[in-house]
Amino acid sequence: MTVTKGARSAKITDFMPDESTNRPAPDSDADLVGRARDGEMAAFDELVVKYSPRLYGMVYHMTSNKEDTHDLLQDIFAKAYRSLSRFKGKSSFYTWIYAIGTNMTFNFLRKRKRRATWSLDHVDSGIQNDEAMVDLGYASNPRHQSDVNELQKKLNEAMQSLSEDHRAVVTMYDIQGIPHAEISKILNVSEGTVRSRLFYAHKQLQGHLAEFMSS
Amino acid sequence: MTEEEKIQRLIRLKRHEKPREGYFEDFLEEFQSRHEQESGSAKSGAKTWSLAGWFRGKGTSGWVLGSGLAYAALVILILWWPKGPESGTDQSRQPVIYEPKPEQGPKNPPPEVPPSGKEF
Numbered sequence: 001m002t003v004t005k006g007a008r009s010a011k012i013t014d015f016m017p018d019e020s021t022n023r024p025a026p027d028s029d030a031d032l033v034g035r036a037r038d039g040e041m042a043a044f045d046e047l048v049v050k051y052s053p054r055l056y057g058m059v060y061h062m063t064s065n066k067e068d069t070h071d072l073l074q075d076i077f078a079k080a081y082r083s084l085s086r087f088k089g090k091s092s093f094y095t096w097i098y099a100i101g102t103n104m105t106f107n108f109l110r111k112r113k114r115r116a117t118w119s120l121d122h123v124d125s126g127i128q129n130d131e132a133m134v135d136l137g138y139a140s141n142p143r144h145q146s147d148v149n150e151l152q153k154k155l156n157e158a159m160q161s162l163s164e165d166h167r168a169v170v171t172m173y174d175i176q177g178i179p180h181a182e183i184s185k186i187l188n189v190s191e192g193t194v195r196s197r198l199f200y201a202h203k204q205l206q207g208h209l210a211e212f213m214s215s
Numbered sequence: 216m217t218e219e220e221k222i223q224r225l226i227r228l229k230r231h232e233k234p235r236e237g238y239f240e241d242f243l244e245e246f247q248s249r250h251e252q253e254s255g256s257a258k259s260g261a262k263t264w265s266l267a268g269w270f271r272g273k274g275t276s277g278w279v280l281g282s283g284l285a286y287a288a289l290v291i292l293i294l295w296w297p298k299g300p301e302s303g304t305d306q307s308r309q310p311v312i313y314e315p316k317p318e319q320g321p322k323n324p325p326p327e328v329p330p331s332g333k334e335f
Contacts, residue, residue: 041250048246052239061229070242077246078253155229174226205222213221 029093037084044084048077051094054176055101061171062105062164064156072108076101091185099186102168109164151212158208166201169194 029050035043055076060069080097087096159167168187172178173194184191206213216224 041247045243045247048243049239052242056234056239056242057230057232060232060234066234073242074246074249078249081250151225151228152232155225159226159229170226174223175229202219202222205226206218209222209225212225213218 033084033087033093044081051097057176058101058171059105061159061175062167064160072105076104095185102186106164154209154212158205161208162201162204166197169197170201173198
């Protein structure tokens with residue numbers, strides 16, 4: 001994944017973890033948490049910079065709505081800041097805040113009355129940036145662009161067809177690359193439950209995306 | 216490639232769905248601004264916020280303690296609540312306390328009985 005660096009984003013990219021690699025070192029998080037507890041807001045700001053991209057991804061793939069994602073993400077970090085005194089360090093800060101984010105997202109989805117809406121107009125960086133897509137010239141070919149947009153729409157619809165529990169494991173494992181063991185800690189379920197939910201979810205998704213699986 | 220692998224490959228395409236450039240810088244600024252606003256409004260109710268924060272920090276025991284204190288406050292309130300607007304000020308509503316009047320000369324003294332006991 002290529003991240004464009006600019007004057008404004010330099011600080012963000014310094015802390016942005018690669019999607020496919022491990023999370024940041026726990027020692028640095030422990031130091032930041034300790035300082036944030038002592039009232040140093042700048043320390044918590046660094047944690048926000050570190051984890052907002054990954055948490056954004058989790059919330060967005062669960063809600064498929066950018067406006068809801070933005071509001072929910074603000075609430076997640078606000079709650080995490082208020083709850084810092086309750087972080088005992090038994091897990092990494094990453095796991096802890098991820099669990100907070102997941103629970104709040106679940107609560108939000110349950111309360112949401114309307115069906116999740118996905119806005120194609122608000123997609124700034126789509127799957128046409130995937131290496132395979134770029135090689136095939138999808139990014140520059142207008143004729144194929146509509147196919148990509150259709151695929152993106154179908155992917156979101158397929159994800160929304162899953163229950164929250166199944167959507168969560170697909171988001172964490174397939175999209176964000178989080179290991180089964182970590183997912184089980186975040187969701188507070190056994191690894192076996194994680195694996196069975198993934199299996200079931202994949203079966204469901206195959207039904208929705210059959211037309212794209214051969215291409 | 217198995218069906219499972221195909222579907223995983225499709226889903227992984229969603230990794231590239233990202234917000235616009237500069238979104239996370241703006242996000243941090245908004246978070247900082249929101250925190251400053253909340254801190255400012257919290258100052259006016261600092262005592263209440265601190266109390267709430269203290270209870271939150273206690274976890275489950277905080278809920279138990281808080282419930283107990285709330286119940287005690289309610290009981291005290293009920294016991295000390297005035298009975299009505301008339302209570303306490305209107306003397307005519309005060310309970311009547313019988314006080315025997317000091318002895319006075321009777322208005323209609325009984326007829327004197329001659330000491331001899333003779334009849335009229």
